[in-house]
Amino acid sequence: MSSRHVRRGAAAVAGVLLAAGLLSPGAHADPRSGSAADALRTSLGAQGIVEIDPATATVRRIARRDGFLTGPSPLAPERIVRAYLVRHRSVIGLDESEIAALVLRKDYVDIAGTHHLSFVQKVAGIEVLGAGIVAHVARDGHLIAINGAPVAGLPATAGHARVDASAARRAAVRDVSGDSAATLRTNAAETATFSDGGRVRQVVFPAVTGPRLAWEVITMDEGYLSVVDAADGTVLSRRSLKGEHHATTWENYPGAPVGGRQHPVDLSRWLPGSATKLDGNVAHAYSDVNGDDVAQAAEEVLPRPGTSFAYGFTDFSAEVGAPCSAQRQCSWNPAVPFSWQSNREQNTAQLFAYVGTWHDHLAAAPIGFTRAAGNFEARDGDAVRAESMDGADTAAGLPDGDHDNNANMTTPPDGMSPKLQMYLFTSSASVLAGNSGDAADIVYHELTHGLSDRLVVDATGNSTLNSPQAGAMYEAWSDWYGLSYLVDTGLEQDDPADGDVREGDYILNGRSVRSEAIDCPVGSTASICAGNPAAGTGGYTYGDYGKISSRNAPEIHADGEIWAQTLWDLRRALGSRTSLSLVTRAMELAPADPSFLDMRDAILLADRVAGNGRAQDGIWQVFAARGMGVAASTDGSADVTPTEDFTVPRS
Ligand SMILES: [Ca+2]
Ligand SMILES: [Ca+2]
Ligand SMILES: [Ca+2]
Ligand SMILES: [Ca+2]
Ligand SMILES: [Zn+2]
Structure with missing residues (x-):
C-alpha cells in the first residue's frame, strides 16, 4: 500500500472543473503576451523557459536551466519578486493592480536559505483556490524562478453562500459514499470546524464558467478534500487525502x-x-x-x-x-x-x-x-x-x-x-x-439484473420478474442498459448501418450471443438482422414471441430481443437520457410480474409523471411499429402467443 503522504490527483466531477487545464482562457489576457513571452524567452537565452498556461493565459513558469532570472540583490525577497512581476506583467498576465493585490501567504526559508514565497489571490477577502504565484529567491537575492498560474480578471465581490458549512460537508460526505457523523465544533463566518478534526471554509473556485463561491471541505473521517458549490451544493471537485489505491484496467x-x-x-x-x-x-x-x-x-x-x-x-x-x-x-x-x-x-x-463504475453509473441521474x-x-x-x-x-x-x-x-x-x-x-x-469478467457488456448485463430485480418488486420488496414476458424483459433490460452506456460513452459505435451493436461481441469474436443485434429495425434487410426464419427477416415484433429461439419454443433471452430492440428504437426516438429515465421510472411504476404491454403502459405513465407527457406520441409510434400498438393484446405475462397490432391511438 502506498504511503499516506502520497496524494491522489484531483478528480473532476459533474462536468465542471478544476484543474488549471480546464479553466477557460482568461478574458483579460493581454493580446501581446505571446510576443512578450517570446521576447522574455529570448532574453533568457537558449536555456530560458517561459511557459504560459493555455487555460488561464497567465504565466505557468519562468526560469532558465543555466542560471537565475536576476542578479543578486540586497532587497527583501518579497520586493524582488513584486518588482519582477510588475516589470514582466504582460507575460505574467496580470495588471499592476492585480499584482499589488497578491497576498503573501507564506515565506518559507529552507535550510539552504532559499526563500519560497507563496502569493495567493483573494476576492473580498476569500482565497481563490489553487491560484496564485510561487516565487523562489536565493539567499543572496537572485530570483530563481516564478511558478503560476494566477487567475486574471477576478470579480470584486464573491456573493453570498446559499448552502451553509454543515450542508456542504454533508454533500461532500455523500459524494464519496461516506457515513461520517462528525458534528459541528466551531462556526465562524467563513470557517467551521468539525469533531473529526476536519474543516469547512469558504473559497473562490475558478470553474470553467468563471470564479464561483464555494466551500472547501476537509473530511478526516472520509479522508477527502472536496469543493462544494456554495450556491447549490454541487460537488465541484474532490481529492483523496489518504493512501491511494490504483488498478490498471480497460473500459x-x-x-x-x-x-x-x-x-x-x-x-x-x-x-x-x-x-x-x-x-x-x-x-x-x-x-x-x-x-x-x-x-x-x-x-x-x-x-x-x-x-x-x-x-x-x-x-x-x-x-x-x-x-x-x-x-x-x-x-x-x-x-x-x-x-x-x-x-x-x-x-x-x-x-x-x-x-x-456500474454502481456509480446507475446511481447517477437519469437512472437514479x-x-x-x-x-x-x-x-x-x-x-x-x-x-x-x-x-x-x-x-x-x-x-x-x-x-x-x-x-x-x-x-x-x-x-x-x-x-x-x-x-x-x-x-x-x-x-x-x-x-466474461473482462468484458464490459457481459459484466454490465449481469449487474443490471440487480437493477431490475430491485425495482420491479412487490410490496414486500421481492422481485416479481417471474413469468415468461417479465423474464424476457429482464434479459432485454440487461443488454439495453449496458449497450446504451457503451455507445453513449463512445466505447462502441452505433453506425447508421443496421446490426453493429452486439451483445457478446468480444467473447463471440464479433458475433452476438443473441440471434440478432440490438440495432435491427423492423424491415431491415441486413444479414445480421435476418433472425430466425420462423420469425421472418428484419427486427422482431411482438407477434414473433416464441418463434425466435432456434428451438422454436419460448425462451427468455430470445424473446427478450423483441423488447431490447424496441427499447433501442425508443432510445433513438427520444434520446438516451430521456429513454433511460422513462424505462427506469416505468420499472418502478409497473405492476407485479408485468407483460410487455403492462410495461409499455408504465413507460407512457412515466412520461406523464416525469416528462409532462411530452413523449406520448413518440412512445406510441415506437411500440406500434413493434406490434405493441393500441389494439395489441396479451393474456398476461405468462402468455407466449400475444396478439400484435401496429396502430397508434386516434388523437
Ligand atoms: Ca461462486
Ligand atoms: Ca471459494
Ligand atoms: Ca441496498
Ligand atoms: Ca447501427
Ligand atoms: Zn441475463
Missing part, C-alpha cells in the same frame, strides 16, 4: 478499438485507503476459483507494495491462436490447467472496477438507482460479492461444465448481498478463450 475488453488498453485508474472511490484486499462499499471482489462461493485467503487479491492493485494483463493470443487476435485478446489457455492464474489478480481488479432505490452497498449490508474466474479450478485446474461459457447474478432482496459470478470461456472456432 471495454482486451484489444477493443476503444477502451481496450489497460491504464491506471483510481479505486479510492470504492475502496478505503486502509484496504488490504478488494473489499469496499460497493463490492468485495475475489476469485472464487474453487466455486464454493466463499472467499478463501488464496482467492483474495492483495495490493502489491508500490503498485497497489495495478496488475498487468498477460495476453495468451499467440499461445492459443485463432480466433484470438490483437483486437480480441485471449486471457488463458484452456489446454493448460491453471493458466488462468496469470491473470487472476488483474481480472479481479478489473471486475472490481467494473462493478464500481440509489440506496433508497435499493442498490448494493456495504453500509446497507449488501455490497456485491463479485466472484471472478468462478470455478476455474473445479476440474483439476480447469473449469468444469457448470463453470464455463457463462456468467450470472443472483439478487436477493434489498439488504442482502447479491452474488455475481463470472466464468471463463473455453475456446472453439468462434468462441474466444476469454473471461
Whole structure:
C-alpha cells in the first residue's frame, strides 16, 4: 500500500472543473503576451523557459536551466519578486493592480536559505483556490524562478453562500459514499470546524464558467478534500487525502478499438485507503476459483507494495491462436490447467472496477438507482460479492461444465448481498478463450439484473420478474442498459448501418450471443438482422414471441430481443437520457410480474409523471411499429402467443 503522504490527483466531477487545464482562457489576457513571452524567452537565452498556461493565459513558469532570472540583490525577497512581476506583467498576465493585490501567504526559508514565497489571490477577502504565484529567491537575492498560474480578471465581490458549512460537508460526505457523523465544533463566518478534526471554509473556485463561491471541505473521517458549490451544493471537485489505491484496467475488453488498453485508474472511490484486499462499499471482489462461493485467503487479491492493485494483463493470443487476435485478446489457455492464474489478480481488479463504475453509473441521474432505490452497498449490508474466474479450478485446474461459457447474478432482496459470478470461456472456432469478467457488456448485463430485480418488486420488496414476458424483459433490460452506456460513452459505435451493436461481441469474436443485434429495425434487410426464419427477416415484433429461439419454443433471452430492440428504437426516438429515465421510472411504476404491454403502459405513465407527457406520441409510434400498438393484446405475462397490432391511438 502506498504511503499516506502520497496524494491522489484531483478528480473532476459533474462536468465542471478544476484543474488549471480546464479553466477557460482568461478574458483579460493581454493580446501581446505571446510576443512578450517570446521576447522574455529570448532574453533568457537558449536555456530560458517561459511557459504560459493555455487555460488561464497567465504565466505557468519562468526560469532558465543555466542560471537565475536576476542578479543578486540586497532587497527583501518579497520586493524582488513584486518588482519582477510588475516589470514582466504582460507575460505574467496580470495588471499592476492585480499584482499589488497578491497576498503573501507564506515565506518559507529552507535550510539552504532559499526563500519560497507563496502569493495567493483573494476576492473580498476569500482565497481563490489553487491560484496564485510561487516565487523562489536565493539567499543572496537572485530570483530563481516564478511558478503560476494566477487567475486574471477576478470579480470584486464573491456573493453570498446559499448552502451553509454543515450542508456542504454533508454533500461532500455523500459524494464519496461516506457515513461520517462528525458534528459541528466551531462556526465562524467563513470557517467551521468539525469533531473529526476536519474543516469547512469558504473559497473562490475558478470553474470553467468563471470564479464561483464555494466551500472547501476537509473530511478526516472520509479522508477527502472536496469543493462544494456554495450556491447549490454541487460537488465541484474532490481529492483523496489518504493512501491511494490504483488498478490498471480497460473500459471495454482486451484489444477493443476503444477502451481496450489497460491504464491506471483510481479505486479510492470504492475502496478505503486502509484496504488490504478488494473489499469496499460497493463490492468485495475475489476469485472464487474453487466455486464454493466463499472467499478463501488464496482467492483474495492483495495490493502489491508500490503498485497497489495495478496488475498487468498477460495476453495468451499467440499461445492459443485463432480466433484470438490483437483486437480480441485471449486471457488463458484452456489446454493448460491453471493458466488462468496469470491473470487472476488483474481480472479481479478489473471486475472490481467494473462493478464500481456500474454502481456509480446507475446511481447517477437519469437512472437514479440509489440506496433508497435499493442498490448494493456495504453500509446497507449488501455490497456485491463479485466472484471472478468462478470455478476455474473445479476440474483439476480447469473449469468444469457448470463453470464455463457463462456468467450470472443472483439478487436477493434489498439488504442482502447479491452474488455475481463470472466464468471463463473455453475456446472453439468462434468462441474466444476469454473471461466474461473482462468484458464490459457481459459484466454490465449481469449487474443490471440487480437493477431490475430491485425495482420491479412487490410490496414486500421481492422481485416479481417471474413469468415468461417479465423474464424476457429482464434479459432485454440487461443488454439495453449496458449497450446504451457503451455507445453513449463512445466505447462502441452505433453506425447508421443496421446490426453493429452486439451483445457478446468480444467473447463471440464479433458475433452476438443473441440471434440478432440490438440495432435491427423492423424491415431491415441486413444479414445480421435476418433472425430466425420462423420469425421472418428484419427486427422482431411482438407477434414473433416464441418463434425466435432456434428451438422454436419460448425462451427468455430470445424473446427478450423483441423488447431490447424496441427499447433501442425508443432510445433513438427520444434520446438516451430521456429513454433511460422513462424505462427506469416505468420499472418502478409497473405492476407485479408485468407483460410487455403492462410495461409499455408504465413507460407512457412515466412520461406523464416525469416528462409532462411530452413523449406520448413518440412512445406510441415506437411500440406500434413493434406490434405493441393500441389494439395489441396479451393474456398476461405468462402468455407466449400475444396478439400484435401496429396502430397508434386516434388523437
Ligand atoms: Ca471459494
Ligand atoms: Ca461462486
Ligand atoms: Ca441496498
Ligand atoms: Ca447501427
Ligand atoms: Zn441475463
